[in-house]
Amino acid sequence: MTTIRQETFWDRDQSLRLVDTPIARSSDPESSHRAAAELTASGRRGQQIAQTIAAVRAFPGKTSQELSDKTGICRFVLARRLPEAVTAGAIAKGQQRPCSVTGKLALTWWPVDPGMKVAA
Template sequence: MTRTIETPAARASDPHTSHAAADAMTASGWRRHHQDIVTAAVRLSPGSTSAELSAVCERRSLTVARIVYDKTWPNRDEEASVRLDRWQIARRLPEAETAEDIRRGEARKCSIKERKSLTWWPVVKGAHA
């Protein structure tokens, strides 16, 4: 997948070190890789919150890696690379939304955090609203 990332990874008010880290993450391809992981997790578990998606990445890491790497048997490093924490996922969700890979849903009580959180849904390419 080729996509131009248009959303800033650091806020204007963040220190210069945050901007440098964000630039490095984008240039290395890891930011895009994380977006692919988030999109795969949402497709595996539609309607999940960011905390629930983190659990998906942990419990179903092999399945997520199969989707992201497009192969039947990803190696251990590839499988480990899809285990994102809740904060990494939360940062990438709006970016994947901007790329129109996923969409925001209604808020509901998260089964992990036990408070209202946004849900995320896959976008079906070619479908008209």
Template sequence: MNHLARATDISTSHEAAAHVVSSGLQVAQQDRAAGAVKAHPGLTSMELAKATGHDRYMLARRLPELAQDGRAWRGPKKPCEVSGRSACTWWPVAPGENLALGL
């Protein structure tokens, strides 16, 4: 299991993390996030949220997991059109591509 809660988090956070994994919610959210990146490559997580209607915080949690699993990669930063601040972009990884993940 990915460690969705920090060791210093309270017990309810660990219980919630266990539920997210055991219920299949984590995998479903990862699939939605991967679909968003595939449909809208090169956007920030806030831009992806605006473009898809997905929760920005769900995307912010799942996108790094996708990068760790080799399903997406964190691209160069750019000014986010939603926040106005600099943020990393997210890009899909095609099956079989051997890309260095993260810049």
């Protein structure tokens, strides 16, 4: 496992903080909505997004399971925060390929240079 530090880009590019997509579905129970609100209000959601972006920058082209194995970040946290990091404009989805850990077909994730526009 490799330790990665939260990168300073988070403080330089304020637009990366503007991820306020809902994290609980409208059909989810009230407890899910409360947990989502607490996760966002506490700052943990932002920290998880920052850690996810740092992981992809440290290990470009990896699957979520490969990123988890290399960084120690829970794969389920990564799976939730990777799409939000795409919304933030910091990473992009890559091609699917067999994961070196699971052998299953999985998306790869790539960093985006600051200021670069990515087609959704």
